[in-house]
Amino acid sequence: MKDVLSDILDTIDLKAALYFRTDFRPPFGVQVPHFERAARFHLIVQGECHVSLDDGSHVVLKPGDLVLVPNGSPHLLSSAACHVGMPLEDAFVAAGFTGQGPFVLGDGPAESGCQLVCGHFGFATGADHPLLHAVPDLLHITAAERATQPMLDDVVRLIVRRMFANEAGVAASVSRLSEVLFIEVMRAATAKTPELGRLITAVTDPHIGHALALIHNDVAAPWTVERLGSAVAMSRSRFAERFRDLVGSSPMSYVTEWRLQRGLYLLNRHKTPVKQVATQVGFQSAAAFTRAFTERFGHSPTRVARDDSAS
Secondary structure, three states: OOOOOHHHHHHOOOOEEEEEEEEOOOOOEEOOOOOOOOEEEEEEEEEOEEEEEEEOOOOEEOOOEEEEEEOOOOOEEOOOOOOOOHHHHHHOOOOOOOOOEEEEEOOOOHHHHHEEEEEEEEEEOOOOHHHHHOOOOOOOEEEEHHOOOOHHHHHHHHHHHOOOOOOOOOHHHHHHHHHHHHHHHHHHHOOOOHHHHHHHHHHHHOOOHHHHHHHHHHOOOOOOOOHHHHHHOOOHHHHHHHHHHHHHHOOOHHHHHHHHHHHHHHHHOOOHHHHHHHHHHOOOOOOHHHHHHHHHHHHHHHHHHHHHHOO
């Protein structure tokens, strides 16, 4: 039986795409731009850093804290709440940063530096799941909160050690560790983010979690509300109500959306022919799959294959 969370993260194609470490000397301000289909994290090793979003959201990071900006939102990293930011690309040029070693900005004393480990996650274009909408635009995990989550704490420590080691293989190991970090941050945030907590509860619930595992294990099966309810020993009405309460959509809406997400994944990652994808994700015909896919994503599945072959 598939692990539901693993299947979700695999299907949305979570990838750690970029990382660097900073040595910012006050006063500093760097404006990180908007980026579609992305999540960023910033982990502070030394000093202090203000993180501000355009909507007024603001946190102050102390050593050991980390913040996740999951929706690609533009944000300011600064030494003071009111400091004006330099666009990130301009800051790279000003610092002469080439991607190797620390990203150094400013010329103050070393002991005043703000040392951050910054990472960027990408998701496949069109990839979606209620889990991604459940995370707030600015998610702050303090050092004290991190200490109560042994797995998260271990991953953070490993990332910091690898980033400061300057050894061969850093890029590959930090990328993989960063993907684990994203998962562990999701788990750690459930207590402070009700919507996210509700979805994690859904995955672990003995009835709804079992139903989700059945769907993810065999998305092409001829699922109905009655069949899913019966499989988890619940009445149709009680199952549908409980599913909606925890997942946020009806069972069949979830099944349809997940079939399309898996279809998108198969087209993108495995270059599977459209007719074969339609069968694998439970549509009666390629035409039915094409109609549903086009309505959901705004373009046909054949365009995905065409774009891939041209790239």
